[in-house]
Amino acid sequence: MKTANVRLSDVLLTALAPMTWGTTYVVATEFLPPNHPLLVASLRSLPIGILLTAWLRQLPQGIWWWRILLLGxxxxxxxxxxLFIAAYRLPGGVAATAGAIQPLLVVLFSWLILQEKPSKLSIVAAIAGFVGVGVLVLGPSARLDSVGIFAAIAGAAVMGLGTVLVKLWKRPVSLLVFTAWQLVVGGIVLLPIALVIEGPITYVSTTNLLAFVYLGLVGTGVAYALWFRGIDQLKASAVSYLGLISPVVATIIGFLLLDQAFTPIQLIGIAIVLMSVFIGQRTSQLRQSSTKHNL
Known part of the structure; x- marks a missing residue:
C-alpha cells in the first residue's frame, strides 16, 4: 500500500510540470514582448540557471561536461x-496538438535506446492521446502555419529524446544541481542565436518583467526540477504521457481568461486525453511490476 501511495505522489508531482507548461501559451502571447521567441526562450532559462548554479557551487565533472551540453x-x-516559435506562430491549441506526438516518440526512443519494447496498449494509449488533444483543441478555424507545425513536432522529438537520455544516464548529482546545469547550457546555446536573428528587446514593461519572473522561477526552474524528478522515479514513457496534460490546461485557461469558445466535443477530447494518461501510467506500472517479479 505504501508503494502505491508513493507512486501516486510521484505521478502527481510530475504532472505539476506539464500543468505549469500549459500556461506558457497564454503568457507568451499575452504578456511577453512580441517577435522575440528565441530570446524569450533563452531569458526564461538562463537567469534562473545561473542563479541556481552560483548558489549550489557545483560544476560537472569528466564525461558529464558533454552529457550536460547535449541534455541542456x-x-x-x-x-x-x-516551443516559443510554435507558440508565436500558431494558436496554442494547434501547437499543443502537434506537440502531443511526444509520448509516441518517447515510446519509440525507449525501445531503441533503453531496450524497453512497448506493449500494444501503450502504443494505443499514445495514439489516443494525440487524437484526444486534436479533438480538444483543433477547430475549423485553426490557423496552420507550416513553420510553426514543424517547430512543434521537432520540439516534441527533441524533448522526447532528451527525456530518454536523462533516464539512460542517471543524474550523478542532486536534482537542483542537475536542473541548474541544463538551464544554463540551454540558455547559453540559444542566446547568441537569438541576438543575431532577432536582436535585443528594446522595451520591457512591468508586465513583461513579471511574466519573465513567473516563467523563469515557476514555469522553468520548478517545473523542470519536477519533470527530471519524475524521470528518476517513473518510466520515461509514463512521464511523457503526463505531458498531454499541458494542452488540457492551455485550453481551459483560454476558455477562462481569453473568452475562447468551449464546446461539448472538447469535453470528449479532455476525456480521451485523461484516459490516455491513465492507461499510459497503468501500462508502465504493470510492466515495472512484471520486470521486478521476473527478477
Missing part, C-alpha cells in the same frame, strides 16, 4: 526555442 541543448535550448 535538447531539453532546454533547442526545445524551448522550438
Amino acid at each position: 541543448s535538447l531539453n532546454i535550448g533547442i526545445f524551448q526555442g522550438l
